[in-house]
Amino acid sequence: MRHLLGIRGLTPEEALGILDEAPRYQDVADQPVPRVPVLVGRTVTHLFMEPSTRTQASFQLAAKRLSAEPLSFVPKSSSLTKGETFLDTARTLASMAPDIVVVRSAESGAPHVLAREIPTAQVINAGDGISEHPTQALLDAFTIRKHLGRIAGVRVTIIGDLLHSRVFRSNARLLTMLGAEVRCCGPPTLVPPGLDRLGVRSLLHLEEALEGAEAVMVLRIQHERMHASFIPTEREYYREFGLTGERLARTDNAIVLHPGPLNRGVEISSEVADGPRSVILDQVRNGVAVRMAVLAEIARSSPRSQRTDG
C-alpha cells in the first residue's frame, strides 16, 4: 500500500489486513514502555491545515509508539496564514524529504495533490474536506468487529449530516465493501444524491432506519461546514434526529458510535453517550492501534524497505 488516500482504492484484503494486525498494536499500549521499533529513523510529518485535536493527537501518539520521528506542520505557526499556497507548502515539505506525510485539509483532494507533488513521500489522508477520512472508517470498522464479532451482515445505521460528512463517505464505502448492511437517515437537506451507488439505503424516518440495527453511528453536526441554513435550529434537530434512549430502544441492542467531538443535546443525548451501549471512548483507544497498523503497513511498501531476504 503506497498511500492511503481514501477507502476508495483500498481492497478488502488490504482493509482486513490492517484490522487483523491492529490488536497486536493495541497490546503495545499495555507495555510499561509502550513503544516498538517499527519506524526507527523515519520521519512522519503531520500536516494539519484544518483544526483537529483528536485525530492529530491520535496520529502523533501512533507515530511515537512506533518510534518514528514525528514532525508537525500546523497552519497557525506555518506560512499558510501568510499567503503561501498549498503547492508552495507541499514543495517546501518535499525538500525536507519526509518519509510519511499525514495530511488533514478542508479541501477535498488535497492528499492526492500532495502525493503527486512529493513523489518520494507516502501520504495518509487524515480527512480531506467532505471527501474521505479513511482511518476513521477503519477504526470504526475495527470497533464494530471487536464488539459484535463480525462486520459482514451487520446492520449499521448512520444518522446525521450525510452531505458534509467525510466520515460517512469513508464508512459507507468500507462497511459495504466488507459486507455490512448500511442504512442512513438525516434531514432531507443534508442527504446527498446518489446514495444507492454507494450501496447505502437512505430512509426518511429515523424510527424506521433504527429498526433492528446492531450498530448506530451518530455523525456530528458540523457548524463549521454549515454555510447555508440546512437545519432550522439545534433544538428542532434534536427533536427530529437526536439519538435518545427511547429511540435506541428500537434497535437490536445496538452499540453506539460517534467520531467526536460530541454535541450533547443536539445529535445525541447524554444518557446515550454515557450509557452502557456507547463505545465512543473505545473508538478513541482503538484509533491509535489502527493508525499504528496503517503507518506500519504503509512503511512496508516504502522504497526504503524493499525486502531482500528469502
Next chain:
Amino acid sequence: MNTVLGNEEFRAALFRLGDLVAARAPDPLAILGIRRRGVPLAARIRRRLESAGRRDIPVGELDINLYRDDVHDRGIPRIGETRIPFALEEHHILLVDDVLFTGRTVRAALTALSNFGRPRSVRLAVMVDRGGRELPIAADFVGLRVEAGDGDMVRVRVEEEDGEDGVVMLPRGDAAA
C-alpha cells in the same frame, strides 16, 4: 547434511540442560522462550524443572523480530506476539533460544525485554552454542557446544515445529535448509 545429534541424543542433551538450570538458576524463576524454536524448548525445560521438584514456574514467549538490528536491510517485519504472563520485576528470567551464534538475537531479546520491564536478573540457556560471536554475549546454560565454521549453518529441529528432534549442520545455501 551432517547429523550432529539424533533424536535420543538430543533429548538426553536437553535433559542435561534442564538439570543444569534446575541446579543453578535462581528463585523465583520464570522462563521466556524466544520465538519460534525457543518456545517449545522453554516448555520442555519447564517440564524437566517440574520433575526436579521446581514447580509452578511461569513460562512466556518473546517475539524479537522488530528488535533485530538488520531490520532496515530486511524490510519492516510483522509485529509478532509476545506473551509475558507474570510480573517481570519479581522474577529472575531464563531466556531460552535454540542456537547461539553471533549474539545479535540475544541482544535484540534483551532490548525487547527492557520495554516490558526490569527483571531481577536475566540468564541465557541455549540448546547449541556454535561459536562465532559478534557481540560480548555468553550463555549461562548450554546443551551442546559445536565447532562450526563461518560457512556452516547449524539447525536445531524440534518435534513441535519440525516433526522431529535433532541438531544438523549443513553448508550455507544448502537447498535442504
